[in-house]
Amino acid sequence: MEIAELGEFGLIKHLTKEIKLENKSSLKGVGDDCAIIQYQEDMQTLVTTDMLMEGVHFDLQYVPMKHLGYKSAIVNFSDIYAMNGTPRQIVVSIALGKRFTVEDMQDFYDGLQLACQEHHVDIVGGDTTSSMTGLAISITCLGEARKEDIVLRSGAQENDLVCVSGNLGAAYMGLQLLEREKTVFNQQYREAQQRGDKRGLEELQAAQPDFSGREYLLERQLKPEARRDIIERLREAGIRPTAMMDISDGLSSELMHICEQSNVGCRIFEERIPLDYQTAVAAEEFNMNVTTCAMNGGEDYELLFTVPLTMHDAVSQIEDVKVIGHITKPSLGKLLVCRDGSEFELKAQGWNPLAPPTSEGE
Amino acid sequence: MEIAELGEFGLIKHLTKEIKLENKSSLKGVGDDCAIIQYQEDMQTLVTTDMLMEGVHFDLQYVPMKHLGYKSAIVNFSDIYAMNGTPRQIVVSIALGKRFTVEDMQDFYDGLQLACQEHHVDIVGGDTTSSMTGLAISITCLGEARKEDIVLRSGAQENDLVCVSGNLGAAYMGLQLLEREKTVFNQQYREAQQRGDKRGLEELQAAQPDFSGREYLLERQLKPEARRDIIERLREAGIRPTAMMDISDGLSSELMHICEQSNVGCRIFEERIPLDYQTAVAAEEFNMNVTTCAMNGGEDYELLFTVPLTMHDAVSQIEDVKVIGHITKPSLGKLLVCRDGSEFELKAQGWNPLAPPTSEGE
Numbered sequence: 001m002e003i004a005e006l007g008e009f010g011l012i013k014h015l016t017k018e019i020k021l022e023n024k025s026s027l028k029g030v031g032d033d034c035a036i037i038q039y040q041e042d043m044q045t046l047v048t049t050d051m052l053m054e055g056v057h058f059d060l061q062y063v064p065m066k067h068l069g070y071k072s073a074i075v076n077f078s079d080i081y082a083m084n085g086t087p088r089q090i091v092v093s094i095a096l097g098k099r100f101t102v103e104d105m106q107d108f109y110d111g112l113q114l115a116c117q118e119h120h121v122d123i124v125g126g127d128t129t130s131s132m133t134g135l136a137i138s139i140t141c142l143g144e145a146r147k148e149d150i151v152l153r154s155g156a157q158e159n160d161l162v163c164v165s166g167n168l169g170a171a172y173m174g175l176q177l178l179e180r181e182k183t184v185f186n187q188q189y190r191e192a193q194q195r196g197d198k199r200g201l202e203e204l205q206a207a208q209p210d211f212s213g214r215e216y217l218l219e220r221q222l223k224p225e226a227r228r229d230i231i232e233r234l235r236e237a238g239i240r241p242t243a244m245m246d247i248s249d250g251l252s253s254e255l256m257h258i259c260e261q262s263n264v265g266c267r268i269f270e271e272r273i274p275l276d277y278q279t280a281v282a283a284e285e286f287n288m289n290v291t292t293c294a295m296n297g298g299e300d301y302e303l304l305f306t307v308p309l310t311m312h313d314a315v316s317q318i319e320d321v322k323v324i325g326h327i328t329k330p331s332l333g334k335l336l337v338c339r340d341g342s343e344f345e346l347k348a349q350g351w352n353p354l355a356p357p358t359s360e361g362e
Numbered sequence: 363m364e365i366a367e368l369g370e371f372g373l374i375k376h377l378t379k380e381i382k383l384e385n386k387s388s389l390k391g392v393g394d395d396c397a398i399i400q401y402q403e404d405m406q407t408l409v410t411t412d413m414l415m416e417g418v419h420f421d422l423q424y425v426p427m428k429h430l431g432y433k434s435a436i437v438n439f440s441d442i443y444a445m446n447g448t449p450r451q452i453v454v455s456i457a458l459g460k461r462f463t464v465e466d467m468q469d470f471y472d473g474l475q476l477a478c479q480e481h482h483v484d485i486v487g488g489d490t491t492s493s494m495t496g497l498a499i500s501i502t503c504l505g506e507a508r509k510e511d512i513v514l515r516s517g518a519q520e521n522d523l524v525c526v527s528g529n530l531g532a533a534y535m536g537l538q539l540l541e542r543e544k545t546v547f548n549q550q551y552r553e554a555q556q557r558g559d560k561r562g563l564e565e566l567q568a569a570q571p572d573f574s575g576r577e578y579l580l581e582r583q584l585k586p587e588a589r590r591d592i593i594e595r596l597r598e599a600g601i602r603p604t605a606m607m608d609i610s611d612g613l614s615s616e617l618m619h620i621c622e623q624s625n626v627g628c629r630i631f632e633e634r635i636p637l638d639y640q641t642a643v644a645a646e647e648f649n650m651n652v653t654t655c656a657m658n659g660g661e662d663y664e665l666l667f668t669v670p671l672t673m674h675d676a677v678s679q680i681e682d683v684k685v686i687g688h689i690t691k692p693s694l695g696k697l698l699v700c701r702d703g704s705e706f707e708l709k710a711q712g713w714n715p716l717a718p719p720t721s722e723g724e
Contacts, residue, residue, distance in 0.1 A: 032516075044399065049455050056493065127500075129413055134494060138411070138500030261393070
């Protein structure tokens, strides 16, 4: 169905008709000039926002709308967890071109709502409008936390342990796989077009690329998760990180943020950086250095945090958390210690969306 | 200066370096995964969001970046005032193409900050990224209000008076003027190009269109204001509207929202609709019906509200507020009573951003 048939208000009604507000703090959702929210009086409000642009942050040739909806919400929840808070509400703005149908938007909302259900977050408002070109998505997430629970980037202290959750570089390798398949597909498609090979074109469109054995990498790229589980385990273990942030631009870039805002240095050990087996295999295949992928790949949405040295035993017992180094005096620099003992100053080669022409994700 | 020279973090630092937080409730602004906000315990939080897309909501051929920044903030403040609240914080996301310079972004931020200073609002966060094509802007505004002060769209009662602030249709006529000048300019430019008339091209680019006597209309389009003054006057007069919203899509469309959400009808009198003299002159010149412009033009950002009949004298004394009709039983419909006594059912011909191909603003 064409979106013009419903119009802005019709589309919003259609997409939001099944939204139920789950949180007590969501007093009023979609349908007025503003949403109304009220947290308990001892709570502080956390606010984060992310904008995703077609052709920059996602490629609809291989990203399904439902996954896009899911990921758009998750990347915001991840920022709230990274402050040691709980996400509660989002407002969702979308600008879409004429090629999108009501069904596309329904898929996007299905993904969005799935993420919201899993994290008990309410969709309380937004803006739906048109775009002259691609799809633009902007989500703002509100969350809450007790004042004494909030963890900033600026609290890391000398001798603290540097920890990460999960493993790194997988989302980046997933992107490489998808980009390679896209290039191959487009090449074959052009050739079939030039030959006038109708049947070849049909076969190409029906074919699914073979990603067997690499499903995990694709999932990390297309359907990332926000690590609420880690926040909960830390709480259960009585550990309050001294500094924390989520890894969206790459470990290297995020370590530099924590060090600069905490006015400290760090020593990170290459051999301690958690990698999945599939990430290593794919890096080998692409002739890439797997440590570079893990340090600079980005989009992992894992948590990077520091804890006091006295917490070493407690934090080591938490499943899926690894100590990768420690915090030092600022004068010692921000160093990566390689397997052969050589040391390198960290560089933020993380993804820079405003850099001169690059291919996506680099 | 090219934005790539600074990169994302450099640009954000450059743009936000002079931002000071003015409100006690803004505990932490730009620089971490989230902003932190805390209102007094008896306050509820209002949240609204607006997305503005180049080529749909604004045309950079005649909208200066500074005005765009100002307007982007104001349209959000207007939504908070329309709930009878006070705007306090915004987060600002911008996606920009390669043709924009650091100076362009500085101009945008100058306008944004001017609006924020006038309304005592803090910029506490955002996202700055790139776009493959045009400029995309998404602002989310947070505000606060006492529970008992909040006014919804749904509270209008039979016999209430329908009131509007300011005058209507001026922003729409301003848009018509700008669009006409643009068409003329583009035509003359193409002709000069075809003639190979270098001097003519230079003269055209240096020339300023003559808008003398129409400055008010341009200002209403390019630099709209959010009516905090009206909210304050109503408060001073002890008047709490029963329903309220701001007029962004046009009086007709907004009246229908209030009537539908309040389950009432209305009778609005054409002769009572406030018009500026310049609006009437321009409508005449464009051979348009001025009432249609006022009913459906949009972008006025005036307040539409209802008050109990007993408030007639009090509300009539407020400067720049006009009673334009009254609320009726739902069965009586939503009617516009014309000067000749004929009656028309209201139609929402307000701007539909998702309608099939249209020229901007129609």
